[in-house]
Amino acid sequence: MEELVNLFHGFAVALQPFNIMVMLVGIVLGVVIGVLPGLGGANGVAILLPLTFSMPPTSAIIMLSCIYWGALFGGAITSILFNIPGEPWSVATTFDGYPMAQQGKAGEALTAAFTSSFVGALFAVIMITLVAPLVANFALQFGPAEKFAVYFLAFCSFVGLSKEPPFKTIAAMMMGFALAAVGLDSITGQLRLTFGFTELLNGFDFLIAVIGLFGIGEILLTMEEGLNFRGGNAKINLRVVLQTWKTLPTYWMTSLRSCVIGCWMGITPAGATPASFMSYGITKRVAKNGHNFGNGEIEGVIAPETAAHAAGTAALLPMLSLGVPGSPTAAVLLGGLLIWGLQPGPMLFVEQKEFVWGLIASMYLGNLVGLVVVLTCVPIFAAILRVPFSIIAPLILVLCAIGAYSVHSSTFDVMLMLIFGVLGYLLKKCNYPLAPLVLAIVLGDKAEEAFRQSLLGSQGSLGVFFSNGLVSTIMVFGLIALFWSAVQQGYTRLRAAVA
Amino acid sequence: MNTNSPEAAGPTHKTVEAGITLLIALFGVVVIIGSLKAGINWGAEGPRAGFFPFYVGLFIVVSSAINLRDVLRGENDGLFAEWGQLRQVMSVVIPTTIYVGAIPFTGLYVASMIFIGWFMRWLGKYNWLTVTAVAIGMPVVTYFIFERWFLVPLPKGPLEEWLGL
Amino acid sequence: MTRSVLLVALASVSALCASGVAASATWEPLRPVEFIVPAGTGGGADQMARTIQGIITKHNLMKQPMVVINKSGGAGGEGFIDVKSSSGNPHKIIITLSNLFTTPLATGIPFSWKDLTPVAMLALDEFVLWVNADKPYNTVKDYVDVVKKSPAGTIKMGGTGSKQEDQIITVAVEKATGTKFTYIPYKGGGEVAVQLVGNHIDSSVNNPIEAVAQWRGGKLRPLCVFDGKPMAYDEPVADGKAWKDIPSCKSQGLDMEYLMLRGIFMSPKATKEQVDYYIDLFKKVRETSEWRDFMKSGAFNTTFMTGADYAKWVEVEEKRHQVLMKEAGFLNTGN
Numbered sequence: 001m002e003e004l005v006n007l008f009h010g011f012a013v014a015l016q017p018f019n020i021m022v023m024l025v026g027i028v029l030g031v032v033i034g035v036l037p038g039l040g041g042a043n044g045v046a047i048l049l050p051l052t053f054s055m056p057p058t059s060a061i062i063m064l065s066c067i068y069w070g071a072l073f074g075g076a077i078t079s080i081l082f083n084i085p086g087e088p089w090s091v092a093t094t095f096d097g098y099p100m101a102q103q104g105k106a107g108e109a110l111t112a113a114f115t116s117s118f119v120g121a122l123f124a125v126i127m128i129t130l131v132a133p134l135v136a137n138f139a140l141q142f143g144p145a146e147k148f149a150v151y152f153l154a155f156c157s158f159v160g161l162s163k164e165p166p167f168k169t170i171a172a173m174m175m176g177f178a179l180a181a182v183g184l185d186s187i188t189g190q191l192r193l194t195f196g197f198t199e200l201l202n203g204f205d206f207l208i209a210v211i212g213l214f215g216i217g218e219i220l221l222t223m224e225e226g227l228n229f230r231g232g233n234a235k236i237n238l239r240v241v242l243q244t245w246k247t248l249p250t251y252w253m254t255s256l257r258s259c260v261i262g263c264w265m266g267i268t269p270a271g272a273t274p275a276s277f278m279s280y281g282i283t284k285r286v287a288k289n290g291h292n293f294g295n296g297e298i299e300g301v302i303a304p305e306t307a308a309h310a311a312g313t314a315a316l317l318p319m320l321s322l323g324v325p326g327s328p329t330a331a332v333l334l335g336g337l338l339i340w341g342l343q344p345g346p347m348l349f350v351e352q353k354e355f356v357w358g359l360i361a362s363m364y365l366g367n368l369v370g371l372v373v374v375l376t377c378v379p380i381f382a383a384i385l386r387v388p389f390s391i392i393a394p395l396i397l398v399l400c401a402i403g404a405y406s407v408h409s410s411t412f413d414v415m416l417m418l419i420f421g422v423l424g425y426l427l428k429k430c431n432y433p434l435a436p437l438v439l440a441i442v443l444g445d446k447a448e449e450a451f452r453q454s455l456l457g458s459q460g461s462l463g464v465f466f467s468n469g470l471v472s473t474i475m476v477f478g479l480i481a482l483f484w485s486a487v488q489q490g491y492t493r494l495r496a497a498v499a
Numbered sequence: 500m501n502t503n504s505p506e507a508a509g510p511t512h513k514t515v516e517a518g519i520t521l522l523i524a525l526f527g528v529v530v531i532i533g534s535l536k537a538g539i540n541w542g543a544e545g546p547r548a549g550f551f552p553f554y555v556g557l558f559i560v561v562s563s564a565i566n567l568r569d570v571l572r573g574e575n576d577g578l579f580a581e582w583g584q585l586r587q588v589m590s591v592v593i594p595t596t597i598y599v600g601a602i603p604f605t606g607l608y609v610a611s612m613i614f615i616g617w618f619m620r621w622l623g624k625y626n627w628l629t630v631t632a633v634a635i636g637m638p639v640v641t642y643f644i645f646e647r648w649f650l651v652p653l654p655k656g657p658l659e660e661w662l663g664l
Numbered sequence: 665m666t667r668s669v670l671l672v673a674l675a676s677v678s679a680l681c682a683s684g685v686a687a688s689a690t691w692e693p694l695r696p697v698e699f700i701v702p703a704g705t706g707g708g709a710d711q712m713a714r715t716i717q718g719i720i721t722k723h724n725l726m727k728q729p730m731v732v733i734n735k736s737g738g739a740g741g742e743g744f745i746d747v748k749s750s751s752g753n754p755h756k757i758i759i760t761l762s763n764l765f766t767t768p769l770a771t772g773i774p775f776s777w778k779d780l781t782p783v784a785m786l787a788l789d790e791f792v793l794w795v796n797a798d799k800p801y802n803t804v805k806d807y808v809d810v811v812k813k814s815p816a817g818t819i820k821m822g823g824t825g826s827k828q829e830d831q832i833i834t835v836a837v838e839k840a841t842g843t844k845f846t847y848i849p850y851k852g853g854g855e856v857a858v859q860l861v862g863n864h865i866d867s868s869v870n871n872p873i874e875a876v877a878q879w880r881g882g883k884l885r886p887l888c889v890f891d892g893k894p895m896a897y898d899e900p901v902a903d904g905k906a907w908k909d910i911p912s913c914k915s916q917g918l919d920m921e922y923l924m925l926r927g928i929f930m931s932p933k934a935t936k937e938q939v940d941y942y943i944d945l946f947k948k949v950r951e952t953s954e955w956r957d958f959m960k961s962g963a964f965n966t967t968f969m970t971g972a973d974y975a976k977w978v979e980v981e982e983k984r985h986q987v988l989m990k991e992a993g994f995l996n997t998g999n
Contacts, residue, residue, distance in 0.1 A: 032644075039649060046705050046732065047649050050718035053954070143864030144848070165569065167562040171523055174558045178530045181555065184738045184771065185537070185548040187849055189826030189994070191738060191771045192548045193533035198745050198773065202737025216595075223591050224584045323877045324858045328705060334854065335711040338873065339718060341957055345877020390623025394615040395637055397595055402607065402641065406651050408742070409733055411603045418599050422592060429579065430516045448551050449851075455546070456848045457820055457864070650731045652696060663694070 007129055010357030014365050019059050023362060026063040027370045030070015031377075035078055037086045037211055037403030041071035042328035049336050057340040058355050062362040064336060065316070068329050069121065069363075069370045072312050076113040076305060077374075077381055080106060082396055084215035086403075088206055088442045089272035089308035092280040094214060095435060096293060096300025103296050106382040107240035111375065115248060116255065116302045118371040120310035123259035124266065125363045128317050132349070135267055136321035142268050144453035145464045149474035150265070151447035154274035155439070156482040157281035163294075164433045172432045176440025179204040186445070187452045199412040206442045208413050211400045212420025213427075213434050219393055220425040240382075241375055244298075251302050254283050258303045262310025269318050271327050272311035273442050279307030285484060313363065320344055320356060508582055513570060515579040520567045527559030590622065606656025608638045691937035693728040693755055700733050700747055700758040702740030702767075707824075707852055708789065708871060709761045710734060712926055712958075716759075716946075719954050725945060728755075739763050739825065741773035748779045750931040754938040757783065757930045762829040764925065764978075765985035770827040772996035777982065780929040782975045783942045786950070788923040788965040791833055791890040792910060794875050795867045796860055797883055804887050804916035807867065808841045816844040822856040822865035825849055827994040829924055830856075832985075833869045833890060835992040836920040860884060871924070873962030876901065888913040890922045895963050907963040923965060925981065927974070943970050 013019065033044035045064050052060035075090040080097035093113060100109035127135065142150075159173065182193040183203030194200040248255075258279040265275035283303035284293040293300045315327045323344040325331035337344050342352055349356050384392070404417035427434060458464035466472045480487060530552055537549030580588075598614040616634035619625045642664075645651045655664065699717060703709045710732075717730045735743035740763040747758045758780070768775045793804065801807040811819045821837075823830025826849040834847050848865060850856045853874030860868045860875075861883045868875070869890070878884040880902045888911050889895055895907040913920055930942060949955055950968065959966050969977055989995055 033649075036644070039645075039651065042705055043651075044649070046710075046714065046734075047651070049714055050721050050732075053718035053722050140858065140862035143859060143862060165566070167565045167569070171559055171562040171566060174555045174562070175523065175526065177555045178526070178552060178559065181530075181552040184741075185826075186851065187826055188548045189739065189770050189828065189831075189849070190537060190548045190996075191773070192537035193530065193552060194738075195533060198738075198741070201742045201745070201773070220588050220591060223587045224580055226587070318858075322858050322861070323854050325852075325854065331852070332705050335705070335714060338711055338961065339715050339958065341961060343877045343880065343961070346881025346883065347877065388623065390619055390625070391633060393591070394618035395633075397591075397598075397618075398611045398615060398637065398641075401599065401602070401611075402645065402653060405602075405607070405653060406645070408735060408737065409652070409746075411599075411654055414599050414602060418592075418595060421595075425588070426515070426519050430512075430519050432519075452546060453848050453850070456846055459817060459846065460541070646696075650696065650729055652698060652731060652733075 003129055003132075006353060006357045007361060009354070010359075010361030011365075013058060013354060013358035014062065014361040019062050019358075019362070020365075022055070022059050022063040023066050023366050023369055024373075026066025027070040027073075027366065027373050030067040030072075030370075031074040031077075031374060032070075033067065034071035034074020034076075034086055037078060037084055037207070037215070037399060039403075039406060040087050040207075040328075041068050041075075042332050043406070044071055045329050045336075046332045049332065049339075052336070053339065057337075057342060058358040060336065060340060061333070061355070061359050062366070064333055065359065065362060066366040066370070068312070068333070069366050070373075071329070072121075072309050073114055073117055073370050073374045076117065077110065080109045080113060080301075081381060081384060082215060083218040084396070084400065085210055086207075088210075089276045089304070089312070091210060091214075091273075091435070091438050091442070092276040092304035092308075093301055095280065095304075096295070096297050098218075099294070099296035100298070100301065101385065105296065106385055107378055108244045108298065109296075109301050110378045110381055111241045111244040112248065112298050112301045113305045114371060114374045114378075115245065116258070116306040117309035118367055119255055120259055120262050120306035120308070121313045121363070121367045124263050124310040124313035125360065125367070127263055127314065128363070129360055132317060132321065136317060139267050139269065139318045139322060139324070141470055144450045144457060145467065146471045146474065147268070147270065148447060148450035148454055149465060149471050149478065150268060150270045151274060151443050151450060153474055153478040153481065154270075154278045154281075154443060155447070156478040157278045157285075158439055159436060159482065164431050168430075168432045169436055172427070172434065173436035173440045176437040177444040179209065180441045180444030181448070186449050187456070199410070202408055202410075203445075204416070204441065205407050205413070206438065207407050208404045208417050209420050209441050210438055211404055212417040213424035213438065215396065215400050216418065216421025217424025217428055217434075219396065220421065221428065222389065222393075237379055238376070241378055247298070248302070251299055254287065254299050254303050255306050257282065257286075258306035259310045262307035262312075263314045265307070266311035266314025266327075267318055269315055269324060269327070269330075271315060272308040275311035276304035276308040277439055277443075280304045281481070285481075313367075316359075316363075320348055320359075321346060509578040509580050509585065512575050512577050512579045513573065516570045516575075517567060520563050520570060524560050524563035524567070527556045527563060530556030530559065594618070602654055604656060606659055607654045608642060609656055609658050611638045611641070691754075691935070691941050693726065693941075695755050696729045696731050697726070698731050698733055698756045700735055700743045700756065702735055702743030702758060702763060703761065704736040704852070705734050708873065708962075709759050709926070711873075712786070713759045715954070715958050716949055719949050719952050720945070722954070723948075723952060725948050738771060738773055739767045739828065741767050741771060741775065744768075744775045744780075745773065747929070747931050748775055752933045753931050754934055757928055757942060759786075760925055760927050760929060761789075762832075762924045762985070763825075764927075764929075765982050766828045766832070766989065766994075769985065769989050770994050770996055777929065777978055779932055781932060781934040781939060782978060783928040783930050783939055783970070784946050785925065785927040785967060785969040785974050785977065786946060787926045787959060788967055789871050789926055790895055790963055790965060791829070791869045791922055791924070792872055792875070793837075793867060793887040793890070793913065793918075794857070794860060794870055794879075794884045795887060796863055797885045798863075799866075799885075801887070802885070804911075804913065804918050807887060808843065808918070811841070811843040811845070817846045819843075819845050819867070820848055820865040821845040822848050822850060822859050822868045824851070824853050824856060827989070827992075829922065830869050831994070832988050832992060833920065833922050836922070836988065837869075837918060839991070840919050857884065871962065872907065872964075876961070876963075886910045888916045888918060890920055891965070892921050895965070897960055897963050899960075925978070926964070927978070 075087040079085040079090040079093040083098040085091045097109045261279045262275045284290045319330040534549035534553035538547040539549040539553040601610045619630045857875040897907040
């Protein structure tokens with residue numbers, strides 16, 4: 001009950017005219033940041049952080065968190081329209097979002113993505129409002145072994161899904177792991193696979209690989225097929241929003257499942273990326289149309305977007321209550337809190353009530369405002385596909401170059417992006433799946449790090465991955481997911497035998 | 500996408516795919532060499548830096564070998580793409596390579612202007628007015644958004660130096 | 665003849681010097697200044713850089729904007745190499761942490777602080793030995809006794825990064841007490857503190873700012889600070905205790921002192937006027953109340969040094985790191 005009183009107090013804070021204005025500015029900036037590849041949410045928040053020092057802390061955090069929401073919404077736009085995910089968690093959105101756009105259903109895909117994002121965020125905020133302290137303690141249970149188990153589950157729920165030949169999938173995924181391993185090994189502090197090139201110190205950033213493999217590769221494929229961007233016949237009026245909304249409630253189960261996955265991943269804090277992949281993978285297995293995923297199923301957009309946004313929102317809880325950021329953006333926000341003289345941690349909820357509840361209230365309002373803003377823009381975004389290819393293609397290529405450059409301010413990365421582009425074109429033509437490759441680049445080094453941290457702690461004993469109830473449960477789920485098709489077959493046979 | 504039409508000419512799918520598979524295998528070998536340098540054994544406190552990459556590299560090589568066998572045995576006699584299609588693809592790849600290579604010297608803005616202009620004029624056949632408007636407009640908008648608004652410096656060349664930007 | 669030439673030359677040299685001094689106040693950045701952070705977003709160095717950026721923007725201390733850029737690859741090597749290769753570009757400065765010394769030593773990345781131009785030391789960051797508050801250890805002695813009694817390697821020390829400051833301190837503690845920890849590296853200090861709260865590790869050597877929230881929340885307990893004397897801040901922080909009340913490790917029989925540099929360098933071949941400009945800028949930053957608040961919240965040691973003093977300090981510290989890392993076996997052996 002006390003929470004609700006606090007929340008109403010929070011709404012009073014968030015609804016001050018100045019704060020509403022700040023919210024709108026934040027959302028619009030965030031969408032812009034999300035759309036421009038290379039300017040991710042973390043970058044955007046970091047860049048704008050110093051500008052907020054002259055504001056009161058509550059307004060400042062409202063603005064920055066709204067930039068974050070805006071970027072989460074915006075990340076889906078380029079994924080769906082151009083197959084270019086601007087953030088790691090939008091990768092899974094491209095799998096079905098881009099085919100939908102090619103079929104002229106860009107409006108539907110965008111509406112579904114935005115709405116699911118909102119639903120995911122709403123679910124996470126309600127959870128934060130009601131059960132914050134309880135949930136925060138859950139995060140403390142997660143040591144290296146538990147984290148590895150989560151990554152393991154994310155991989156397992158995703159592999160075995162692709163229709164491509166299994167050894168091509170393995171080759172692609174292993175290439176991803178190898179690329180993720182380049183650079184500094186965080187456990188031994190030793191350089192590996194750099195062969196003395198200082199350009200490789202950083203390893204291969206996910207974003208550069210993805211802009212190349214997905215974005216540039218797609219443009220090359222389009223060139224091969226003649227100068228047409230498919231999907232130019234997308235409906236560009238607002239009615240498409242309402243029509244899509246009518247169909248969305250049928251997928252309530254997918255939404256709910258994705259919300260739960262998202263919140264869990266956000267709190268642990270494994271983050272939005274494993275959440276989106278895991279949610280996509282699991283939905284593909286259990287959904288009625290699962291076999292058609294990858295060809296433009298709306299559920300394939302709903303699942304990753306809901307989970308990603310729920311995770312992104314839930315990630316703020318461990319940040320506020322424990323001081324551990326659940327995502328890179330949360331890490332920057334955390335820095336902001338410290339600079340404003342607010343100490344995140346167990347005492348924040350006690351000592352800075354106005355701030356905390358103002359922020360939580362702004363999560364409700366900010367996401368609502370964000371949804372309205374992006375939905376009204378759906379026709380505009382869909383209309384971009386009508387721009388002739390020979391105008392839009394060079395612009396996309398230039399934006400990709402800028403995006404690749406701004407990740408590490410390095411022109412070497414721009415060349416890498418182009419190489420990845422040609423590689424993406426060739427691999428796709430040769431029937432190699434790109435999704436496992438990207439998943440491995442994004443999560444590979446994190447999984448390895450958690451694995452080796454666990455072994456350090458257990459002095460080399462693998463038993464650590466089954467040492468308590470929590471970690472064993474997650475590992476078992478992972479194994480079930482890995483051998484899902486075998487399990488399914490066994491189950492059918494068992495049923496047949498019983499009958 | 501009628502890659503299988505009989506009269507069209509181009510590289511066969513088999514050749515290209517075999518080439519790609521060999522390339523991937525080569526990458527695997529490089530990874531293995533790098534891992535050996537970093538140390539691949541299982542130290543007192545768990546695996547060393549090269550342990551995982553080594554097996555990853557091994558997996559790449561082994562699965563490439565299987566893929567290569569499948570390719571060579573396969574029945575896919577179709578074309579990878581027609582020469583005309585590949586020419587189309589190269590007409591983007593080559594200028595983009597030049598563009599990317601030029602960025603460190605001319606800066607991003609000048610290179611982008613020329614690249615966009617070339618693309619629109621050459622492939623799109625737009626009139627010079629449209630070409631100039633887009634080719635100059637886009638980099639200028641980019642300049643304001645990135646450098647002024649978000650304070651993200653992009654690579655600059657002699658022209659920007661001269662203009663004092 | 666030769667004499668007069670010499671005189672003229674001398675005169676012109678002194679004139680040049682004079683004009684140099686006169687011009688020292690006149691050099692100003694002509695373009696946006698890039699402020700490189702050789703560490704990831706959200707870490708200690710990043711926070712400090714962004715605070716500085718905010719203070720400069722808010723108080724209008726510089727006509728050109730300041731842009732913070734993270735270059736964290738290769739334990740910060742990427743950032744150092746970038747500044748090293750920007751010789752003669754006065755619009756690039758870098759904030760350093762201990763990886764200024766540890767990264768080239770541990771990884772063999774071709775770089776030394778001598779490649780850069782020293783500007784100023786802004787502050788020194790303290791290190792504190794933390795344990796979980798639920799554990800029965802109240803003093804360093806309690807803890808060391810427990811570590812000694814446990815089988816070697818079963819007590820886990822968490823820290824940020826590998827072969828960097830936290831692990832150097834851990835090795836030094838092992839040496840001083842004749843014990844053996846298992847050191848577990850994590851990506852960031854905040855994560856280490858939370859892992860300690862969750863009892864996944866037994867102790868940590870977090871910086872004050874990384875663990876203060878958990879201390880105030882009654883989850884962690886500081887045992888001692890790795891400095892010659894207790895910290896200066898006497899305002900109560902948690903259950904009536906102030907930073908000042910944490911004893912120095914030396915007084916507790918743990919003979920190790922370690923402070924981390926938070927200093928500024930700029931690209932090679934910078935002129936004196938340019939260095940002076942930045943020194944002056946950072947002097948102004950240090951006078952703001954925001955900076956003082958920031959120093960207080962992180963219990964920083966606010967020593968400020970410039971010029972030869974600073975270079976001397978860095979040199980001594982580099983030698984010390986060489987010795988410490990050699991003893992710990994952290995030196996790069998060429999892969």
